Amino acid sequence: MGGATLLKESGPREVFCGLTSIVWLHRRMPDAFFLVVGSRTCAHLIQSAAGVMIFAEPRFGTAILEERDLAGLADAHDELDRVVKDLLARRPEIRTLFLVGSCPSEVIKLDLARVAERLNGSLTGGVRVVNYSGSGIETTFTQGEDGALKALVPLMPESNEEQLLLVGTLANSVEDRFITLFNRLGIKNVASFPPRQSTDIPPIGPRTKVLLAQPYLGDTARALKDKGAEILKAPFPLGVEGSKGWMEAAAKSFGVQDSLFTSTVEPLIIRARKALEPFREKLSGKLLFLLPESQLEIPLARFLHQECGMKLIEVGTPYLNREMMNEELELLPEGTRIVEGQHVEKQLDRIRQEQPDLVVCGMGLANPLEAEGISTKWSIELVFSPIHGIDQAADLAELFSRPLHRRNLLNPKVLSQV
Amino acid sequence: MELTLWTYEGPPHVGAMRIASSMKDVHYILHAPQGDTYADLLFTMIERRGSRPPVTYTTFQARDLGGDTAELVKGHIKEAVERFKPSALLVGESCTAELIQDQPGSLAQGMGFDLPIINLELPAYSKKENWGASETFYQLVRGLLKDQPKESEHISTAWKEEGRRPRVNLLGPSLLGFRCRDDVLEIQKILGAHGIDINVVAPLGAKPADVLRLPKADINVCLYPEISESTCSWLERNFGMPFSHIVPIGVNATQDFLKEVHQLLGMDPPTIEQGNHQSKLTWYSKSVDSNYLTGKRVFIFGDGTHAIAAARIAKEELGFEVVGLGTYSREMARHVRSAAKELGIEALITNNYLEVEAAMAEAAPELVLGTQMERHSAKRLGVPCAVISTPMHVQDVPARYSPQMGWEGANVIFDDWVHPLMMGLEEHLIGMFRHDFEFVDGHQSHLGHQGGLQNENDLPNESNTVSNEETPIWTSDGKAELAKIPFFVRGKVRRNTEKYARQAGCRNIDSETLYDAKAHFRA
Numbered sequence: 019m020g021g022a023t024l025l026k027e028s029g030p031r032e033v034f035c036g037l038t039s040i041v042w043l044h045r046r047m048p049d050a051f052f053l054v055v056g057s058r059t060c061a062h063l064i065q066s067a068a069g070v071m072i073f074a075e076p077r078f079g080t081a082i083l084e085e086r087d088l089a090g091l092a093d094a095h096d097e098l099d100r101v102v103k104d105l106l107a108r109r110p111e112i113r114t115l116f117l118v119g120s121c122p123s124e125v126i127k128l129d130l131a132r133v134a135e136r137l138n139g140s141l142t143g144g145v146r147v148v149n150y151s152g153s154g155i156e157t158t159f160t161q162g163e164d165g166a167l168k169a170l171v172p173l174m175p176e177s178n179e180e181q182l183l184l185v186g187t188l189a190n191s192v193e194d195r196f197i198t199l200f201n202r203l204g205i206k207n208v209a210s211f212p213p214r215q216s217t218d219i220p221p222i223g224p225r226t227k228v229l230l231a232q233p234y235l236g237d238t239a240r241a242l243k244d245k246g247a248e249i250l251k252a253p254f255p256l257g258v259e260g261s262k263g264w265m266e267a268a269a270k271s272f273g274v275q276d277s278l279f280t281s282t283v284e285p286l287i288i289r290a291r292k293a294l295e296p297f298r299e300k301l302s303g304k305l306l307f308l309l310p311e312s313q314l315e316i317p318l319a320r321f322l323h324q325e326c327g328m329k330l331i332e333v334g335t336p337y338l339n340r341e342m343m344n345e346e347l348e349l350l351p352e353g354t355r356i357v358e359g360q361h362v363e364k365q366l367d368r369i370r371q372e373q374p375d376l377v378v379c380g381m382g383l384a385n386p387l388e389a390e391g392i393s394t395k396w397s398i399e400l401v402f403s404p405i406h407g408i409d410q411a412a413d414l415a416e417l418f419s420r421p422l423h424r425r426n427l428l429n430p431k432v433l434s435q436v
Numbered sequence: 437m438e439l440t441l442w443t444y445e446g447p448p449h450v451g452a453m454r455i456a457s458s459m460k461d462v463h464y465i466l467h468a469p470q471g472d473t474y475a476d477l478l479f480t481m482i483e484r485r486g487s488r489p490p491v492t493y494t495t496f497q498a499r500d501l502g503g504d505t506a507e508l509v510k511g512h513i514k515e516a517v518e519r520f521k522p523s524a525l526l527v528g529e530s531c532t533a534e535l536i537q538d539q540p541g542s543l544a545q546g547m548g549f550d551l552p553i554i555n556l557e558l559p560a561y562s563k564k565e566n567w568g569a570s571e572t573f574y575q576l577v578r579g580l581l582k583d584q585p586k587e588s589e590h591i592s593t594a595w596k597e598e599g600r601r602p603r604v605n606l607l608g609p610s611l612l613g614f615r616c617r618d619d620v621l622e623i624q625k626i627l628g629a630h631g632i633d634i635n636v637v638a639p640l641g642a643k644p645a646d647v648l649r650l651p652k653a654d655i656n657v658c659l660y661p662e663i664s665e666s667t668c669s670w671l672e673r674n675f676g677m678p679f680s681h682i683v684p685i686g687v688n689a690t691q692d693f694l695k696e697v698h699q700l701l702g703m704d705p706p707t708i709e710q711g712n713h714q715s716k717l718t719w720y721s722k723s724v725d726s727n728y729l730t731g732k733r734v735f736i737f738g739d740g741t742h743a744i745a746a747a748r749i750a751k752e753e754l755g756f757e758v759v760g761l762g763t764y765s766r767e768m769a770r771h772v773r774s775a776a777k778e779l780g781i782e783a784l785i786t787n788n789y790l791e792v793e794a795a796m797a798e799a800a801p802e803l804v805l806g807t808q809m810e811r812h813s814a815k816r817l818g819v820p821c822a823v824i825s826t827p828m829h830v831q832d833v834p835a836r837y838s839p840q841m842g843w844e845g846a847n848v849i850f851d852d853w854v855h856p857l858m859m860g861l862e863e864h865l866i867g868m869f870r871h872d873f874e875f876v877d878g879h880q881s882h883l884g885h886q887g888g889l890q891n892e893n894d895l896p897n898e899s900n901t902v903s904n905e906e907t908p909i910w911t912s913d914g915k916a917e918l919a920k921i922p923f924f925v926r927g928k929v930r931r932n933t934e935k936y937a938r939q940a941g942c943r944n945i946d947s948e949t950l951y952d953a954k955a956h957f958r959a
């Protein structure tokens with residue numbers, strides 16, 4: 019490891035729970051429905067995180083527990099059956115129903131696995147029911163996707179064919195681009211998980227090689243490994259270097275000739291570095307502070323330091339999975355302060371004290387920090403935007419330089435100081 | 437268990453947050469898991485607040501549940517009190533903590549702090565946001581005032597003997613309420629012009645110390661019954677302070693409000709004549725240009741206060757026809773029902789936006805007044821819409837001064853409602869002229885896919901002209917006539933004509949049938 023300093027902190031946190039992942043998962047798999055079994059808070063969280071409310075018929079909803087559901091679990095089971103049947107009757111296009119556990123459903127010990135099993139036995143019409151937890155007492159933000167994917171692993175058919183499996187939701191355009199590039203390298207059999215249709219679940223077997231596209235899929239990775247797949251060790255595909263390392267891991271594993279890899283990837287790298295240059299100029303030497311939220315913090319810090327020249331003050335992460343982050347930690351500079359967990363008040367104190375040029379944070383904290391004169395970038399935008407891959411490196415850097423650029427436009431005085 | 441795809445109101449503890457965030461020197465300890473911190477963004481993003489809500493979430497995790505969560509809660513309380521030094525502390529739970537029953541309020545009360553601690557019990561599985569806000573405000577006021585010695589007898593005309601100007605409290609304005617900040621300024625201005633001072637505004641901008649001064653006012657003004665009616669009633673019962681019940685939204689309601697306040701204070705009410713010159717709405721609505729507004733069909737849905745007010749303005753001040761009125765607020769259902777009854781329609785009380793959308797489509801309005809959700813539904817139906825109530829979006833918190841209450845509020849309302857109607861008319865004209873060469877490149881409608889363009893959904897197509905016993909057949913002549921009717925009433929005309937044709941036993945609908953039906957329904 020590159021000598022990062024790992025610290026732990028606990029206290030009041032300011033992090034979304036795993037339910038939030040539904041916001042992008044439902045868009046990824048349009049034939050699936052995500053039914054949270056929870057409270058009005060859970061319903062309100064998802065619609066607030068999703069921001070807009072333009073859906074005629076959204077593909078997510080909440081079965082809101084009421085007083086009498088709490089009084090008797092037997093009734094709660096019957097009620098849930100009723101809600102599911104009503105829903106499916108109204109929405110015949112649903113192929114996969116995710117029952118998503120929440121804090122209340124977990125505290126009252128509503129066993130959604132059993133409910134799913136029972137519903138699978140009784141439902142006709144080719145709807146599959148799976149379950150996972152997105153509760154805030156168990157999961158943070160992006161971990162919800164880990165749970166959802168892990169729940170799909172048992173449905174993966176077995177196959178002995180050699181294939182490359184990309185795991186983690188990517189923007190469709192980015193995913194297509196990766197597939198094209200792998201094809202150019204001669205890796206023809208490339209599948210994605212989650213698939214674009216929930217029924218289109220890729221097969222798995224001992225000759226499946228997994229590239230994790232997102233850093234928050236620890237449980238899914240373990241489940242895939244248990245199915246015999248090989249998890250390739252690589253940094254995550256953010257920035258030129260991360261994406262190169264990521265693709266290289268696949269290339270090596272598939273025996274792609276070095277010369278072919280270089281001739282395919284090198285022109286992209288040269289182009290991307292050139293595109294990065296103006297942003298590097300803006301970001302270089304600037305102080306960066308990342309609050310814990312999306313779990314992308316460590317790979318982002320690596321990119322912004324290594325390729326954009328930013329100075330890392332602190333890299334927060336909701337939790338640290340050493341195995342998943344090993345490659346990334348290696349690439350961080352000596353002494354990088356990595357803080358696992360959170361005490362939001364103390365963290366804000368440190369921000370005020372160290373006056374970073376840019377803070378990556380959640381939506382609840384962005385405007386208050388801006389009001390204190392500190393530029394911010396919302397982390398939630400990073401999970402919605404096409405940011406992965408060599409070709410996207412400049413776009414990714416632009417996301418971070420825009421707030422600084424804007425600040426300069428609005429504060430000519432600041433401009434002369436820097 | 438209730439399937440909810442989208443909810444008009446958040447949970448009750450979000451209501452409590454609205455009260456805490458509206459006030460100064462108050463801190464709220466919320467026993468809740470980390471995900472519940474999302475609620476901060478309602479304030480920092482929708483209201484664009486430059487400060488965090490004064491809330492400490494205990495963010496307990498599954499692994500804490502085995503151990504001593506009570507100690508965890510106490511640790512958070514101690515730290516928050518030391519750090520934020522509030523002069524009153526609210527302590528409560530969100531839905532999950534309610535289930536584990538740590539009693540954080542009692543824990544806090546047992547910690548020996550020298551400050552008022554309000555224990556909030558907000559049942560998360562049966563109540564919602566507005567109720568939570570109302571209850572929190574009530575508990576806070578009660579908690580701070582319950583030990584205060586009561587005046588022997590409260591006389592709301594005491595100002596006369598005391599030789600001072602009368603003074604009132606404005607109760608109910610809060611963050612995440614609809615245009616509260618500007619309403620307060622407007623009402624303050626209007627009352628000031630009548631020689632009435634403001635004693636305290638609460639919760640918005642008030643400190644606990646201000647709450648202690650509430651009984652010093654002659655009367656209370658209940659600006660938003662959803663939030664402050666229970667508090668006003670309590671102050672009436674315990675301090676003998678009367679309160680006003682009329683919400684001053686619209687010219688007529690503002691007149692009535694002024695009359696009520698004057699009477700409560702023992703003053704001579706201003707004449708109607710005086711009031712009519714204060715807002716431009718009255719004259720604008722009379723001006724010939726507004727003939728166009730006559731009988732416009734309007735569908736109204738929102739919180740109770742704004743929906744009821746909108747119905748009155750629509751009918752009495754703009755000459756619209758109210759074809760739908762409803763609320764998502766269970767607490768206000770009774771009031772909305774009686775308002776609807778007076779209009780000869782049935783109120784829609786629901787928390788399900790799809791039901792609202794269906795009722796909207798059925799009512800075939802020309803203008804929708806609703807929340808952000810109705811704006812989206814109306815867009816899908818190609819009907820113009822103005823937002824009159826929460827839940828709202830960031831664009832409903834305008835930078836400019838734009839109250840709903842008082843004279844200026846009436847001006848804002850005239851503009852906000854008539855503008856989308858005019859845009860709707862424009863869309864129709866564009867639709868009519870779309871075959872002209874200026875438009876051949878396609879016109880992007882601000883009303884979504886259906887605005888402007890002839891709305892194919894409202895025209896009978898092949899599949900629904902299939903002959904059966906029930907459905908009369910549209911001849912091509914009938915269809916051509918129907919297509920000439922403005923898109924925003926076409927659905928209604930089509931249904932009426934089919935109804936008429938069935939009643940009259942006519943199998944084919946041609947242009948004459950359309951005219952017959954029109955005459956029939958006019959008669």
Ligand code: SF4
Pocket residue numbers: 035036037056057059060061063119120121122152153154155469470471472531532
């Ligand atoms: S933290 Fe728990 S209770 Fe809160 S929204 Fe998330 S799952 Fe629901």
